[in-house]
Amino acid sequence: MNTIDIIYQDLLQAILNSGVVKRDRTGTGTLSLFGYQIRHDMSEGFPLLTTKKMAWKSIVTELLWFLRGDTNIKYLVDNRCHIWDGDAYKNYCNQIPDYSKQFTMSKDEYINKIKTDDEFAKTWGELGSIYGKQWRDWKAYRSFRIEEGGGDYSIEYRTSAIDQIANLISELKTNPDSRRLMVNAWNVGQLDQMVLPPCHYGFQVYTRELSLDERNHSLGPNMVFRGILSGPHARPEELTRYKEIFDKENRPTRAISLMWNQRSVDTFLGLPFNIASYGLLLEIIAKEVNMVPDELIGNLGDVHLYKNHIEQAKEQITRTPFELPKLQINDLRSDTNSIIRDTTKWSYKDFQIDDYQSHPAIKAPLSS
Numbered sequence: 001m002n003t004i005d006i007i008y009q010d011l012l013q014a015i016l017n018s019g020v021v022k023r024d025r026t027g028t029g030t031l032s033l034f035g036y037q038i039r040h041d042m043s044e045g046f047p048l049l050t051t052k053k054m055a056w057k058s059i060v061t062e063l064l065w066f067l068r069g070d071t072n073i074k075y076l077v078d079n080r081c082h083i084w085d086g087d088a089y090k091n092y093c094n095q096i097p098d099y100s101k102q103f104t105m106s107k108d109e110y111i112n113k114i115k116t117d118d119e120f121a122k123t124w125g126e127l128g129s130i131y132g133k134q135w136r137d138w139k140a141y142r143s144f145r146i147e148e149g150g151g152d153y154s155i156e157y158r159t160s161a162i163d164q165i166a167n168l169i170s171e172l173k174t175n176p177d178s179r180r181l182m183v184n185a186w187n188v189g190q191l192d193q194m195v196l197p198p199c200h201y202g203f204q205v206y207t208r209e210l211s212l213d214e215r216n217h218s219l220g221p222n223m224v225f226r227g228i229l230s231g232p233h234a235r236p237e238e239l240t241r242y243k244e245i246f247d248k249e250n251r252p253t254r255a256i257s258l259m260w261n262q263r264s265v266d267t268f269l270g271l272p273f274n275i276a277s278y279g280l281l282l283e284i285i286a287k288e289v290n291m292v293p294d295e296l297i298g299n300l301g302d303v304h305l306y307k308n309h310i311e312q313a314k315e316q317i318t319r320t321p322f323e324l325p326k327l328q329i330n331d332l333r334s335d336t337n338s339i340i341r342d343t344t345k346w347s348y349k350d351f352q353i354d355d356y357q358s359h360p361a362i363k364a365p366l367s368s
Contacts, residue, residue, distance in 0.1 A: 005321035045324025060348035069136030086368030255294035325356035
């Protein structure tokens with residue numbers, strides 16, 4: 001079953017029908033709606049849209065870049081992911097003094113220089129305190145009272161790093177019913193240090209206990225019992241026996257859902273990436289803590305179509321969705337092979353999409 005493509009097409013149609021004309025930062029112009037929610041049941045398949053071909057490698061590479069805590073475009077360029085090229089180049093141009101503007105490189109020259117010159121990349125490839133920085137290295141400021149004698153004292157401020165992703169994983173393992181299972185990228189004190197304030201500015205996860213029937217089906221065709229392990233006819237001794245079997249096999253005991261919040265939504269180019277990226281993040285976290293991916297939810301603020309994407313959106317609406325693909329991930333749960341503990345060991349090749357059938361890609365310009 002594929003309902004996420006239909007939900008997405010319905011959103012495109014809603015913007016075309018009811019969107020209001022608004023100016024925007026890029027000068028392109030948009031049709032815009034405010035406030036929309038999408039929901040996807042992960043048991044239906046991985047939410048990679050099929051009504052246009054999606055750039056899976058770029059989706060995976062960008063998410064791994066976030067999880068590495070990286071804020072330099074070098075990793076993306078080396079892995080042929082060009083999502084942030086425009087913002088990086090614009091940031092580079094803005095830092096060039098006026099008297100040197102005549103010597104500014106073209107965008108293609110700049111990207112090639114990032115790829116071939118490590119020192120240049122270190123200086124000019126930084127994007128500021130964006131997603132990866134906030135996820136893995138949020139700066140906390142704490143004050144300390146320093147006694148100086150004679151009743152005098154001074155206040156000293158020190159910083160400490162908070163790894164929100166590691167904290168989230170730890171909390172999921174020790175307190176999975178917490179209502180504080182959140183990661184935030186909207187660091188108000190550092191917004192002016194970012195090339196672009198976060199569009200998807202935070203996410204929250206939620207877990208619930210699985211029934212014995214759900215645990216029985218958690219590994220797909222590898223079911224232990226071919227009947228129903230619930231209802232008035234279920235015998236207590238039989239339920240106890242199967243619970244022991246599931247525990248011995250380390251079958252998940254919980255399902256996990258993820259909800260992300262997004263202030264600004266480039267609906268044609270950006271949102272399909274966001275859906276797949278947070279679907280992948282949900283799968284990674286679920287694998288890490290041995291839970292079953294449950295529901296993916298997106299809370300969307302300013303949902304817009306750029307004016308130079310309108311014809312492309314109309315084309316996508318006419319397409320009939322295919323069945324959703326399946327995702328295969330290399331085992332991430334052992335101490336030595338944890339994507340959270342050592343993100344440098346993983347690449348897009350560790351995340352395999354199976355049975356992906358889609359309509360052709362639809363080209364559209366990126367506004368940045």
